[in-house]
Amino acid sequence: MSIIEELLKDIPVPKMIKIKQRFHAPELADVSFEVRKTLNDSNVLERISEGDNVAIAVGSRGVADISVLVRETVNAIKGVGGNPFIVPAMGSHGGATAEGQRGVLKQLGVEEETVGAPVKSSMEVVKIGELPNGLPVYFDKNAYEADKIVVINRVKPHTCFRGPVESGLMKMITIGLGKQKGAEAAHSFSFKYMAEHILDMTKISIEKTPLIFGLATIENAYDRPAKVMAIPIEELLEKESLLLKEAKSLMPKIQFDSIDVLVVNELGKEISGDGMDPNITGRYPTPYASGGPDVKRIAVLSLTEKSEGNANGIGLADITTKEVYDKIKWEKGYANALTSTVIDVIKLPMVLESNELAVKAAIKTCNALDLTKAKVVRIKNTLDIGEIWISESLLEDSRGLRDIQILSDPMEWDFNH
Incomplete structure (x- = not known):
């Protein structure tokens, strides 16, 4: 012994x-139907023109029914004449390599065979601006060069900071689409300033890139979709803040x-x-x-x-x-x-x-x-x-x-x- x-x-x-x-666990009965409905009701698809190459940003988290969310968005974009493709929006995850991030999406069920759109994975970024404190703002090169950009993510409380927005669409724009360089920049002043940096960096990204809308979900206590909402990019802060409050109530x-x-x-x-x-x-x-x-x-x-x-x-x-x-x-x-x-x-x-x-x-x-x-x-x-x-x-x-x-x-x- x-x-x-x-x-x-x-x-x-x-x-x-x-x-x-x-x-308390409200749950969507038909996720596919709800995605189609919110995309149509919000009129966000009207922002896509015939022949537009549309980047769809997808992250590394295990979002419930993510392949359904992406597939329905792909089909809707194709339905108005767009040419959608997927970009990994996960900062430094997947070992901070292009193939690693492609592999993460595959594990989540997001690949061309399942969602109907090719995956363009690269760690290359474009510097699109900087904050007054000197922090650079980076953006995925493939997404930046697209005609339009859409982001899909779950909204929920973060594990390291509190703010008007936490984990969700705006964080994905700042850190996910910023790839490793963007993630490093956003984290460099510690989580004390993370909420502030996300707001300021997202504002620059909206001004400098063709972001048009986000598709947000919140999940119930059993990790099933409770709500899905298409949000025009100019309404992002207001709507995501409200969704975060609702997500916290369902935790x-x-x-x-x-x-x-x-x-x-x-x-x-x-x-x-x-x-x-x-x-x-x-x-x-x-x-x-x-x-x-x-x-x-x-x-x-x-x-x-x-x-x-x-x-x-x-x-x-x-x-x-x-x-x-x-x-x-x-x-x-x-x-x-x-x-x-x-x-x-x-x-x-x-x-x-x-x-x-x-x-x-x-x-x-x-x-x-x-x-x-x-x-x-x-x-x-x-x-x-x-x-x-x-x-x-x-x-x-x-x-x-x-x-x-x-x-x-x-x-x-x-x-x-």
């Missing part, structure tokens, strides 16, 4: 109870304010840009965003295959496993961290040999007065918190919550799942 096993062998692990969290959450140990089964780049969404865990990589539960210890047990070794966000955990450590390709996470200037997300937490040891270490170090009554929550990942596991010590708290349903009796831990 190792010294670590000796130290942890008597740490009590509570029995866990499966519960269901219910959230899921762990319905316990104080947690001693949060066990996250899997970390993943496709789950959140930070591997696990700080809006859910309450653990943020910068001081410019806040919210969520007060969590003493976070243990991460695995890394998703789709992350391909990018463990961005592991630094927000306190404890992880050797399984995770062995999968990490540090350069991938470091590339993101160096671009964003946020390096805590890729620091290495304590590494334990097994899931059981990781959980016990988290309980031992949570500083609960009575470890047998530690408040423990276990989730699959931060995208999937409809059904979660809670320790018996949280059972009484759950009875006072209207949107909680008890699904099981107390059960021993299954450390393999």
Whole structure:
């Protein structure tokens, strides 16, 4: 028995109870129909002339039904005589290479065979201006040379800053279409000024490029489309700000304010840009965003295959496993961290040999007065918190919550799942 096993062998692990969290979750019945309807009702297609080459900017996040959103937009543009093509709008993601970004879109189901338009991927940019503080504004060269530009993205709260707009169309214009150089410029003064930079850089992009409209979605607590809206480019700030407020109201959450140990089964780049969404865990990589539960210890047990070794966000955990450590390709996470200037997300937490040891270490170090009554929550990942596991010590708290349903009796831990 190792010294670590000796130290942890008597740490009590509570029995866990499966519960269901219910959230207000409006959902579009027919996404294809709603995309066609908003494109027609908003009259944005009238801005496209016969023969126009139209760039459609698509990002790296796992937006629900993204291939449907893109395909319907492609078809609508073709229907008015335009020639659409896809450009990756994802800053430095995909390893900051043209083929890497093409590969990210393919993983998301966005390629010519599925959406009906070719993908033009390049890291080349054009400098289109600069802010009064000297920050340059860059723009994807393929998009810049198009006759018209459309952006498609989900609007939601960001994990590192707060502002009138956060993650959404304007951030995609600034950072996504800015590619690696644009992302680096936007992040260079820290997230303290990110909201301000996004507004100012987007204004320059609108003035200097043929941007005509955006297609925005917001998602419900179960990551399904709740609304889709075509927004004329001149109405972008007003409409996106309203959508952000609505998106925040639909966000899921762990319905316990104080947690001693949060066990996250899997970390993943496709789950959140930070591997696990700080809006859910309450653990943020910068001081410019806040919210969520007060969590003493976070243990991460695995890394998703789709992350391909990018463990961005592991630094927000306190404890992880050797399984995770062995999968990490540090350069991938470091590339993101160096671009964003946020390096805590890729620091290495304590590494334990097994899931059981990781959980016990988290309980031992949570500083609960009575470890047998530690408040423990276990989730699959931060995208999937409809059904979660809670320790018996949280059972009484759950009875006072209207949107909680008890699904099981107390059960021993299954450390393999």
